[in-house]
Amino acid sequence: MVRLLAKMFIKDYKNYEDINVRERYGILSGCVGILLNAMLFGIKFFAGLMSHSIAITADAFNNLSDAGSSVITLLGFKLSSADPDPEHPFGHGRLEYLSGLLVSAIIVIMGFELLRDSVEKIIHPQDMDFSPLVIIILLVSIAVKLYMAYYNRSLADKLDSAAMRATATDSMSDTLATFIVLVSTIFCEFSSLHIDGYCGLIVALIVIWAGLSAGKETVDPLLGQAPEAGFVDRIEEIVMAQDGIIGVHDLVVHDYGPGRLMISLHAEVPASVDVMISHDVIDRTEHILKEELHCEAVIHMDPVVTDDPRLDQLRESVKKIVEDWNEKASIHDFRVVFGHTHTNLVFDVVVPYQVKMTEHEITVQLQKRVSEQIGKEYFIAINIDRKYI
Missing domain, CATH: 3.30.70.1350 (Cation efflux protein, cytoplasmic domain)
Incomplete structure (x- = not known):
């Protein structure tokens, strides 16, 4: 459906790197998400009332929060595509990350609300009313959520969108949650055990986990991954x-x-x-x-x-010393200042983050190796760099 709508309403719909195309895909995905989640909320809430199931009702309100999340995603894509201005010369693209983070927060909050209601249902269990219509509604919901997870993940990969990845992760968790509710509903019909509250508890934990996972997807680029x-x-x-x-x-x-x-x-x-x-x-x-x-x-x-053979030889010798000290370290900007009594080797050392030594400790260790392997008349003057990639 989304692919068909994209062909109808998005010009140059395969140019995923174009900012305007990204915006239109975000709006389209948000609108489809609002429509489908609102529909799922309506039919699940009806099923929950029919069956007196806290798990089904909890799952329904989870879909309602998803509809709100789709609104936020839609706004995030719209606002992030705004042109640069004097206050934001690099544009507003990070608003997409912020919208994804807000969606994640809503998911987590809703998860804790469901957790509270499920604990109450465990303490005060209530009989459920079984109906074939309820089973059909839950099966339809699983199919719809699988579809939503598929198209959001597909678009997320094509557009490199953290917000859509968060939505796809949420849809997959909703699928699992609804499946648990389905199993609970069938089990309660053929057993005297009251597991509805416990299944609602599992659903709540899945929702919380999905929200935290989706949040990490959006926090990482904001922090500078x-x-x-x-x-x-x-x-x-x-x-x-x-x-x-x-x-x-x-x-x-x-x-x-x-x-x-x-x-x-x-x-x-x-x-x-x-x-x-x-x-x-x-x-x-x-x-x-x-x-x-x-x-x-x-x-x-x-x-x-x-074109200086002596300098080239010294560079290669120092490079080997540094790599022997740490195989992930490297050197650059190598220069030599020759003197009558001593020679200075000036260079930068790129040190992995795993190395917790101070710059002084690194310098002392490398100076010792240079003195032993090249000569005591050679002194190093180094600058410590860290890799940003």
């Missing part, structure tokens, strides 16, 4: 494919919302090449990154001496 490895590899592949660039380091990906990425990095170029030629290479690389990855790119040019 590392970019996906495939995206980083693609950046490095594009940059290193350009003639005149011999190395990349200090790569940072800034996320201002889906479709609003900014890249900054340092590109190493041979120091012997004319600076104007290297500058042209850097400008061209920025343009290629923007065209192919749909992001803004800022590249700092680092000249590197490549």
